[in-house]
Amino acid sequence: MNKAVIPLVVFLVMAGLFLFVLQKINKGEYDPRDIPTEFIGKAVPAFDLPNLLDQSDRVKAADYKGKPWLLNIWGTWCAECWKEHDYLLMLARQGIPIVGINWRDEAVAARSMLAQKGNPFVETGFDPKSDAVIDLGVYGAPETFLIDENGIIRVKHKGAMHPTVWQNKFNAYFMQP
Amino acid sequence: MMLLIKYLSLVFLLVISANSFARFSAYEFQTEAQEADYKELVQELRCLVCQNQNIADSNAELAQDLKRKTYEMVVSGKSKDEIALYMTERYGDFVLYRPPLSYTTFFSGLGLLPSCCLACFI
Numbered sequence: 001m002n003k004a005v006i007p008l009v010v011f012l013v014m015a016g017l018f019l020f021v022l023q024k025i026n027k028g029e030y031d032p033r034d035i036p037t038e039f040i041g042k043a044v045p046a047f048d049l050p051n052l053l054d055q056s057d058r059v060k061a062a063d064y065k066g067k068p069w070l071l072n073i074w075g076t077w078c079a080e081c082w083k084e085h086d087y088l089l090m091l092a093r094q095g096i097p098i099v100g101i102n103w104r105d106e107a108v109a110a111r112s113m114l115a116q117k118g119n120p121f122v123e124t125g126f127d128p129k130s131d132a133v134i135d136l137g138v139y140g141a142p143e144t145f146l147i148d149e150n151g152i153i154r155v156k157h158k159g160a161m162h163p164t165v166w167q168n169k170f171n172a173y174f175m176q177p
Numbered sequence: 178m179m180l181l182i183k184y185l186s187l188v189f190l191l192v193i194s195a196n197s198f199a200r201f202s203a204y205e206f207q208t209e210a211q212e213a214d215y216k217e218l219v220q221e222l223r224c225l226v227c228q229n230q231n232i233a234d235s236n237a238e239l240a241q242d243l244k245r246k247t248y249e250m251v252v253s254g255k256s257k258d259e260i261a262l263y264m265t266e267r268y269g270d271f272v273l274y275r276p277p278l279s280y281t282t283f284f285s286g287l288g289l290l291p292s293c294c295l296a297c298f299i
Contacts, residue, residue, distance in 0.1 A: 129245070
């Protein structure tokens with residue numbers, strides 16, 4: 001066999017491999033930027049943040065023990081957060097408790113977004129310096145955690161919340177009476 | 178000859194300026210050991226937004242926040258291992274540029290072997 005075809009064969013194999021991975025990415029089956037969370041099954045970190053809407057109040061993880069709740073990390077700079085906002089409002093209307101963490105944001109901008117679009121959050125913690133966000137292992141927004149009645153993180157979803165994700169990952173935890 | 182001197186002085190200036198950038202740090206430390214720990218950690222921790230940069234070199238906002246977190250932990254007397262553990266508990270082994278040996282890292286390293294053989298062969 002001619003030695004000169006070897007590079008060609010290597011090239012074709014590599015090209016095939018790249019195409020395979022690229023297709024997985026395009027179909028959304030594989031995200032190279034996705035970093036698996038280490039937190040599923042562990043207790044939610046005890047964050048303690050100032051309340052975005054009430055400076056005399058604090059927003060603490062400890063206040064929400066006893067029933068499942070959602071923790072949503074958002075910021076006005078994050079386009080996906082605007083997209084998922086209406087759906088969060090709908091979940092809130094269904095009685096799902098959602099706690100917000102407003103991340104690396106201007107308080108004025110954040111308040112005006114809630115005033116303009118409606119406020120789906122029971123409370124919103126204000127975290128301009130990523131204190132709670134790093135504690136939660138978050139590296140992008142939006143992210144939504146589901147925390148059960150014992151304060152254990154059960155689900156984490158990276159990216160905007162929408163009906164399919166809700167049905168597949170979250171809904172079951174809120175079905176029990 | 179003149180040209181050579183000009184080039185050499187240019188290189189010299191570039192080296193000095195790079196050096197002065199390297200010395201620059203936004204943080205102040207109580208002890209030199211803490212500063213050394215901090216510098217080592219920010220070299221070792223991967224920026225999660227840009228992914229192929231360490232947080233020392235990255236200007237991404239998350240990297241800056243992670244540097245500040247590292248600084249706060251160093252100053253509060255945490256050891257390097259404790260800080261690395263804190264980061265991996267949150268962001269996984271991915272955050273470390275030199276992950277510990279595990280099944281995944283062992284086999285992904287092993288995967289290099291056939292490519293190496295092939296390279297020799299060619």
